[in-house]
Amino acid sequence: MIRTLVVDDDYRVARIHAASVARVPGFTCVGEAHTVSEARQAIAESAPDLLLLDFYLPDGDGLSLLRDLAAADGPAPDCIIITAARDLATVRSAMHMGAIYYLVKPFGLPQLRRQLDAYRLWRSQTSGGGEADQATVDALYTLLRGATPSQSADAMMPPTMRKILDAVRLSVEPVGACTLADQLGVSRPTAQRYLSELHRRGAVHLHLEYGRAGRPEHRYAVT
Template sequence: MIRTLIVDDDYRVAAIHAASIDRIPGFSCIGQAHTAAEARQAVADLGPDLLLLDVYLPDDDGLSILRGLNSHDAAPPDCIVITAARDLSTVRSAMHLGAVYYLVKPFGLAQLRSQLEAYRQWRQHASGAGEADQATVDTLYNMLRGPAPAARADALSPTMQKVLDTIRASPIPLAASALATQLGISRPTAQRYLTELHRRGALQLHLEYGNAGRPVHRYGPAATV
């Protein structure tokens, strides 16, 4: 369970976010803070895994909270900045301080849910053991961006459509090497199509860890609701 603390000066908005979090599998809202002082105390008392952090707070800048957390010896909680601040200097500061994502208000609850689910997948895969090759690193970074809008079927190239159809027809998730053998294409080409379809949200990635070494990337159809 990802224990989440909401930090927002607007009581109504904080309550809405808290209710949304409690409806997302794998997340639990453990508290709400409406000032920087309350936020710092709640982090110390509750030890959250994730902060949903506003920048504009009545007693301090929200980024100063993130800056202070990074100065502690203990590992800080992850942070998704949720704010109306649109200036690039604030965005750069949040990124520099380690925010895993930056959501600009206003946004829909569906967008918040999508980003939290992307964060959950990222957290799950980033906590695995073993080595990370470049494909793994690229996948982890792409996960934090959330799924891209699904492309229409007629927007796919013939080869990409064939890759998608093959994955959907397979009873088990496939690695690029197995897909390449089935379609008669090179492994790098198969991996390129798989990565792009995963980025578009059409495929789901399964990282299979063995006893040692790099994880095997296998792909299956994206879950539907």
């Protein structure tokens, strides 16, 4: 679960955002703070992964808090700025301080949810070790700048997996690994391996088709 702290001086708005976070799969709200000092204490006690951070606070501003967190020893939480501030100087400062996104008030709750979904996917794709080629780097940046999770997920797939997913999308009926292998010129085990991974990711549905005898045939269709 992605532990999220909501920081907003308006108690009503903070409650709304906290409730919205709690309804997004993969997220949990670990608290609300309404001042910079409350936010510092909550961060120290709860160690959140993500801040939903308002800019205007009674005892300071969100960018000062973000700057201090970036300068502190140890890992700092990621941050999505949520503010009515629209001037470009503030937007540039937020970007320089490491904010991963900037939502301008007022905004719809579906927009907040889309950004949280994008952040969850971005976080899952950047966790762990390994290396990233340029296509992966481009997809990660694109994801945080407004692409839908499905678009960025496609961009980060291995080329053969992406071809298999495209072929399943184009099929008018559920299709199996043998058919895809013949269409795409890959081996059946390769097609089945990628189909199984696409199913694990939730990109395709599995249909079991039973014949007169023997094991059922695995066929796949897009979700």
